Amino acid sequence: MSDRLYIFDTTLRDGEQSPGCSMNIEEKLRIAHALAALGVDVIEAGFPVASPDDFTAVNRIAAEVPNAMIAGLARAHPKDIDGVAEAIKPAGDRGRIHTFIATSPIHMEAKLRMSPDEVVERAVAAVKQARNLVANVEFSAEDAGRSDDDFLCRIVEKVIDAGASVINIPDTVGYMTPDEFGRKIKLLRERVPNADQAIFSVHCHNDLGLAVANSLAAVENGARQVECTINGLGERAGNAALEEIVMILKTRADRYNIDTGIDTTKIVQTSKLVSQITGMPIQANKAIVGANAFAHESGIHQDGVLKHKKTYEIMTPESVGWNTNRMVLGKHSGRAALKARYVELGVTLDDEQLVAVFERFKALADKKKDIFDEDLQAILNEDAEINTEHVKLVALHVASGTKDAPVAAVKLDIDGEIFEATAKGDGPVDAAFKAIKSLVEPNGKLLLYSVNAITAGTDAQGEVTVRLQDGERIVNAQGSDTDIVVASAKALIAALNKLPNMHAREVHAQYSGV
Template identity: 60%
Template sequence: MAEKLIIFDTTLRDGEQSPGASMTKEEKRRIARQLERMRVDVIEAGFAASSEGDFQAVHAIAGEVKESIVCSLARANERDISRAAEALRPAGRFRIHTFIATSALHMEKKLRMSPEQVYEQARQAVRLARRFTDDVEFSPEDGSRSDMDFLCRVLEGVIDEGATTINVPDTVGYAVPEGYAALIRELRERIPNSDRAVFSVHCHDDLGLAVANSLAAVKSGGARQIECAVNGLGERAGNTALEEVVMALKTRRDYFGLDVGIDASQIVATSQMVSEITGFAVQPNKAIVGANAFAHASGIHQDGVLKARDTYEIMRAQDVGWSANKIVLGKLSGRTAFKQRLSELGVAIESDAELNAAFVRFKALADREAVISDDALVGLVR
C-alpha cells in the first residue's frame, strides 16, 4: 500500500489574508463543512488569538467538524497558544500550529530577538502547546531563507519538546523546486530526531512556483504534508492551490507513488463556494477549476476529443466535479465538432453537400461573432 500524503487546508486562515477576502463566521462554517465533505485531512480554521471574530469562528468549526482535524494558528507565546486551545476545545481531534521566524532578516528586523532567544521561545511554545494536545505543529517562519545550521538546531529542539509536524514555509515565495526539495531532504537527513515528525511544506506563489515547489519537496525531499488553499487563495500572490496538487498526485500516481484521501468529485463545488463567498473570481484558464479547464476550441483538439477523450484530456471533467467537458464552437472549429453539435440539437443533415454549405455559413458567422448560440447554429441549416 502506498504512503498517504496529508492535505492541510489553510483557506480559512491564510486564504483569508488575501486583501478583500474576509469571511464571516457563518461563511467560514459553510466552507469548513464543505472541506470536510471533500475529506481534507486538516482544516486550519483560523488564528484564534487574532480577533474575537476569528476565535468564535474557530470555536464554531471545532464544534461542527467531526472527521477532519481542526487546527488553529498561534504565535509562539502563552496567550496565543492558550487562546487557540480554548477555541479548539469542542473538537474531537485538534491541532495547535505554532510558529516563530528563524531567518536572520526576520529575527533582526521584525522580532528584534537574538537567535538564542528565538530558539528558547520556539521550544517553550511547543512545550506549552503539548499541555493541551499531542498534535502540535511547528513552523519556522521564513524557513526557506534561514541559516541551515540554526534551522536544524531549532527543529531538533522543538521535536524534542514534542512537535509532531514540522512545517517549513517558503513564506515569501523565494524558493525554486530543486533547491526547496534539497532543503527538506537535508533537514530530514541532518536532524537526528527527524523520524519522530511529519515534514510539511507551505509555499507561496510570488514567483508562480508554489505548486512546483510543494510537489518537488514531496517527491525528492520526503515531505508528507502539503499546506494549500482552495483556488490558491492567500497572502499576496496566494498559496499552493489545493486542486492542483491533489489532481497532480492523483493523475500522476505512477510518478509520485502516494495516496491522497481527498474526494476529488467535490473540488469544483468547493472552488465555486469559496469564489462566491470571497468574491474572488476564478480565472477561466485556471487549472482544474477554471471554466475553460476542460473546454476545447481548436478544431484539431475537438476532432481528437470527440473520437477519444484521452487524446487531449489527462483527467475526466467529471472526476473533479464538472458535469462534462465542453466543445466550444468558434472560428477554430472543424466539421467534426460542427456536425456533432447539430446532431445533439436534433438537426438532420441530408447530404455532405448540405453539411458543407452550412459549415461555410458557420465559418463566416464565426469570423464575426465570438459566441454563436444554438438557435443561430440551427438557423444555418434551416
C-alpha cells in the same frame, strides 16, 4: 502499497488574509463543512487571537465540523497558545495547536529583534506549553526558505524534543526554486537526529508562480503534509492550490504513488463555493477549476477529442466534479427531481431548505428554458443568505436609453418596513445602486463590481460580485439573475446585509437622488 500525503487546508486562515476575502462566521462554517466533505485531513480554521469573531469561528468549527482535525494558528506567545487551546477545545483529540516563529536572519533581526538563541528558547517554550494543552502540536519556522540550514536543523531538533509532531517548513515569501526547496527538505530529514519522530510539512507561497512546483519537490524529498488553499487563495500571490496538488498526484500516480484521501469529484463545487463567498472570481484558464479547463476550440483538438478524449484530456471533467451533461430540469420538474439532482451534486437538503430552494428554482425556470448545474449552485448559495437578510429587494424598475439618463426606482423591505426611492445614474446599475444606498445606512465604499455569466446563452443567469468597505470591515457578496441589473441589486443588498449596524436611513417615503 501507496504512500499517504496529508492535506492541510488553510483557506480559512491564510486564504482569508487575501485582501477583500474576509468571511463571517456562518460563511466560514459553510466552507469548513465543504472541506470536511472534500476529505481534507486538517482544517486550519483561523487565528483565534486576531479577533473575537475569529475565536468564535474556530470554536464553532471545532464543535460542529466532523472528521477533520481542526487547527488554530498561534504566535510563539503564551496568550496566543492558550487562546487556540480554548478555541479548539470542542474538537477534543482532533484539535491541533499550530505555533510559529520566524527563523530567517532578516526576520529575526529586523522584525523580531531577537538573537538566534532567543528564538530557539521561545520556540521550545511555546511547543512545550502547547504540548501540555493538546496532544497534537505543529511548529512552523516562518521564512524557512531563507533560513540558514544549520540554524534550521538546530531549532527543528529542539522543537521535536519539546513535543512537536509536525514540522512545517514554509517558503513564506515564495523565494525558492523547486530544486533548492527539495534539497532543503532532504537535508533536514537527513541531518536532524530525531527527524523520524515528526511529519514534515510544507507551506509554499506563489510569489514567483512556483508554489505547487515547490510543494511537489518537497513531497519527492519526504514531506508528507502539504499546506494549501482552495483556488490558491492567500497572502499576496497566494498559496499552493489544493486542487492542483491533489490532481497532479492522482493523474501522475505512476510517478508519485501517493494517496491524499480527497474526494476529487467534490473539487469543483468546493472551488465555486469558496469563490462565491470570498468574491474572488476563478480565472477561466485556471487549472482544474477554470471554465476553460476542459474546453477545446482548436479544430485539431476538437477532432482529437471526438475520436478519443485522452488525446487532449489527461483527466476526465467528471473526476474533478465538472458535469458535461446538460441539466434536463425545467419548470415542470418537481421537488423530488430537484432534490435528487442536488444529491448527485453532493448537496443534501432538509425539507425546510428544499421548500426555499424549490421556490427559487421555479422562479428561475419561468425565466429561462434550460437549467444547468451552475444555476442550481447559484440558487443554493443565494438561498444561504435568506436567514441573515435585514434588507430585502421588493421591486426594482429601471428606465434607460441612448439619450436619457438612466433612472431606477427601488422598493426595499428593511426590517419589515417598506421604503421607496428613485435615483439617476451614469448607467442602469449605477442608478439602481444610488437608489438602494439612499435608503440604508451605512453606505459602504464600493471596492469591486464584477459580472460573470453562469452559463451560456442570452438567457443565462448573470452572477454579480460586489465588495464593500465600511471602515475596517470589508465584505463580499453575490447576486444572480437573468436580468443583470437585478443581479447587481441583489449583490449590493447581500453585501449591505453583511455590514454591521445595518438600518434604514431617516428619509421621506419618496427620495429623489438626483
